[in-house]
Amino acid sequence: MGFGTKAAGALALALVIGAGAALAQGDVISQRKAAMKAIGDGNRAPAAMLRGEAPFDLSAVQAQLKVIESNATSALKLFPDNSKTGGDTAALPKIWETKADFDAKMTSFVAAAKSAQAKITDEASFKQEFPALLKNCGGCHTDYRARRS
Amino acid sequence: MRKFALLVVVLAIAGFGVFWFISAPQRVVIANDAAFNAPGDVARGKDIFFAGGCASCHATPNQADRLRLGGGLEMKSPFGSFYAPNISPHPRDGIGNWTNADLANAMMRGVSPDGAHYYPAFPYTSYAGMQADDARHLMAYVRTLQPVEGRARDHGLGFPFNIRRTLGVWKWMFFDTAQVKTDPARSASWNRGQYLTETLGHCAECHSPRNALGALVDSQRYAGGPEAHGDGWVPNITPRSLKDWTRGEWVQLLQMGLTAEGDSVGGSMGSVVKNIAELPKADAEAMADYLMTLPARQGPPRPKK
Numbered sequence: 262m263g264f265g266t267k268a269a270g271a272l273a274l275a276l277v278i279g280a281g282a283a284l285a286q287g288d289v290i291s292q293r294k295a296a297m298k299a300i301g302d303g304n305r306a307p308a309a310m311l312r313g314e315a316p317f318d319l320s321a322v323q324a325q326l327k328v329i330e331s332n333a334t335s336a337l338k339l340f341p342d343n344s345k346t347g348g349d350t351a352a353l354p355k356i357w358e359t360k361a362d363f364d365a366k367m368t369s370f371v372a373a374a375k376s377a378q379a380k381i382t383d384e385a386s387f388k389q390e391f392p393a394l395l396k397n398c399g400g401c402h403t404d405y406r407a408r409r410s
Numbered sequence: 411m412r413k414f415a416l417l418v419v420v421l422a423i424a425g426f427g428v429f430w431f432i433s434a435p436q437r438v439v440i441a442n443d444a445a446f447n448a449p450g451d452v453a454r455g456k457d458i459f460f461a462g463g464c465a466s467c468h469a470t471p472n473q474a475d476r477l478r479l480g481g482g483l484e485m486k487s488p489f490g491s492f493y494a495p496n497i498s499p500h501p502r503d504g505i506g507n508w509t510n511a512d513l514a515n516a517m518m519r520g521v522s523p524d525g526a527h528y529y530p531a532f533p534y535t536s537y538a539g540m541q542a543d544d545a546r547h548l549m550a551y552v553r554t555l556q557p558v559e560g561r562a563r564d565h566g567l568g569f570p571f572n573i574r575r576t577l578g579v580w581k582w583m584f585f586d587t588a589q590v591k592t593d594p595a596r597s598a599s600w601n602r603g604q605y606l607t608e609t610l611g612h613c614a615e616c617h618s619p620r621n622a623l624g625a626l627v628d629s630q631r632y633a634g635g636p637e638a639h640g641d642g643w644v645p646n647i648t649p650r651s652l653k654d655w656t657r658g659e660w661v662q663l664l665q666m667g668l669t670a671e672g673d674s675v676g677g678s679m680g681s682v683v684k685n686i687a688e689l690p691k692a693d694a695e696a697m698a699d700y701l702m703t704l705p706a707r708q709g710p711p712r713p714k715k
Contacts, residue, residue, distance in 0.1 A: 301671065301672040301673045301674070302672055303672070304668065304672040304674075305671070305672040308662060308668055308672060311662065311666075312656075312658035312659070312661075312662060313658075314656075314658060392665075392666050395666050395667070395668060395674065396666075398667065398668075398674030399667045399674055399675065399676065399680040399683055399684070400680075401676075402667075402674050402675065402676025402677070402680050403676050403677065403678075403679075403680025403681055404676075404680075405676075406676040406677065407641070407642045407676075407677065408637055408642030408643060408644060408645075408676065408677035408678070408679070
């Protein structure tokens with residue numbers, strides 16, 4: 262194996278790693294968007310219950326609380342340093358400027374989704390606790406997400 | 411030739427005279443000053459504080475207490491950066507020494523106690539339509555908050571925008587001080603919603619595009635546009651874009667920040683939701699009643715990313 266072949270091999274390897282990293286970044290962005298989108302889509306049913314436009318359904322609410330807990334848990338790991346750009350993202354650079362605060366807010370969101378599962382046992386506790394849980398969403402979206410329509 | 415020079419001088423003086431006349435700060439005429447400066451109602455003032463969104467700009471940035479009104483938040487604009495001033499009741503650095511009339515003149519005419527123009531980054535263009543008595547109650551509430559020491563830095567604006575007197579000309583061109591008109595054909599809730607949306611809530615200030623001199627484009631009021639201080643896009647909130655939203659969905663958006671699609675709003679709207687959450691539910695319902703009747707308007711096209 263000559264030097265040229267080694268260099269070509271190294272170059273090819275570097276290209277593969279580079280492409281892999283770029284792909285991974287794009288993946289991370291689309292993964293976190295999918296995780297967030299699923300939370301939003303799942304919120305529509307409890308939101309209609311809050312408005313009194315759909316009958317209260319405890320098991321549907323509990324199912325959504327589990328989706329929130331699990332998707333927020335995965336989303337916490339989907340904001341690595343190399344995912345600031347690349348792909349269509351509304352995540353603001355401020356996330357990585359004050360990453361400790363961002364992580365703390367996400368962690369407390371996960372904890373709130375978990376404790377809401379214990380607290381919400383009937384319609385009255387749902388009307389009390391679910392809006393309180395939603396405040397966590399705005400906590401990050403206000404500082405860390407770009408406005409879009 | 412000397413006659414021509416004389417003519418130029420005379421015209422320049424006349425021109426400056428017109429400028430000086432047009433640009434002079436105008437104040438609210440309050441008939442009975444002594445009565446107006448009697449203390450207002452703190453509880454009503456608190457509602458006005460949150461309806462007016464004061465904390466969204468004036469709360470000290472990067473700390474959690476929204477009632478700590480030390481100012482300092484940077485607002486970028488095409489003209490330079492504005493820095494929200496300290497409006498805590500600190501007697502030297504805030505507005506602790508202001509009279510009720512001083513606050514009314516600031517909010518409804520954009521004029522400071524010492525007679526200088528404020529920049530319309532401070533939305534007196536909307537507050538102008540409020541009832542002067544609301545300024546009296548608001549002042550009573552602000553006096554109950556914690557005084558914060560320290561002033562915000564001066565605005566960073568380029569020439570000629572850094573000359574405050576030129577704002578008199580801007581006001582002459584764009585500033586409408588008319589009060590919001592009650593519509594007797596509509597419900598009390600709709601009229602309350604109109605008052606909250608158009609004056610205190612100053613919703614149009616972000617949800618409308620602006621012209622080259624920073625004034626709102628009336629024909630596209632509420633039709634969305636580029637964010638004045640950022641690279642985001644503010645949505646069109648006329649029925650052109652949100653015609654399928656129910657009243658319940660509007661109320662949920664205003665009170666909880668949840669859109670009809672289940673998304674949670676962010677950016678400066680997140681702060682607006684925090685303000686409205688402090689108000690009685692009837693106020694959010696009133697705003698929904700009014701917003702649902704806005705005329706459908708097409709906003710400026712959003713550039714492709």
